[in-house]
Amino acid sequence: MKLPEFSPEPIRDEDQPGYQKEIWRPSWRCFCCRDLGIVDPHLARLVMPEYNSDRDRNPICQAPGCNEGANWLHLRGSIDMRFTAAICQELDRINREDWRQATQQQxxxxxKQLYIATDAIAQSHSFAISNRTPNDEREVQQRKAEIEAISPEQWGEMNKDYLVGSNKDE
Known part of the structure; x- marks a missing residue:
């Protein structure tokens, strides 16, 4: 059997040509449990400062509108049902605000990076201009004056001759 030949499929989008970086935004609906049904450990520590997810029972999310916690109810011995809907709702609000602030900071x-980059380009451009010798500056001004002196009719003729194509050869 002759094996087919596949082209590689990069995992990272930023390796693709034309990639434009975007600020990542979570797709989950519940920010309390990230749609997993178990309260995120860093949020659980806001209610139980000594919480250790490797040792302690998993707190089940009961945020209004989130039903993912029901997927864990069959594990009665390893879940913690003390997190009420109000607690989970507040944890959801806190985490949403944290994500909003993190996105704003990013x-x-x-x-700021864009400003630094454009400022560097502008400085390099102004540096090039400021490095002109008096003769260079005189030549630039002379070329500029010559271009400004071209009449609209002459521009039209040049357009026909150089950009559109000349009919003189026909």
Whole structure:
């Protein structure tokens, strides 16, 4: 049997040509349990500071509208049902706000990086201009004056001759 030949499929989108970086946004609906049904350990520690997810019973999410905790009810001996709907709702609110702030901070970092990059380009451009010798500057000004002196009719002729194509050869 002749084996088929596949092209590789990169895992990371940023390795693809034309990739534009986006700020990642979670897709889960419940920020208390991240749609897993078990309260996220860092949130559980807000209610139980000594909580250890490797040792302690898993707190089940009971946030309003989140039914993922029901998937764990068959494990009665290893779940903690003390987190009420109100507690889970507050943990959801806290985590949503944390994500909003993290996204805002990341956006500000990207904005600052963009500013630094564009500023560096502008400085390199102004550096190139400021490095002109008096003769270079005179030549630039002379070329500029020559271009500004071209009449609209001459521009039209040049357009026909160089950009559109000349009919003189026909």
């Amino acid at each position: 956006f500000e970092r990207y904005k």
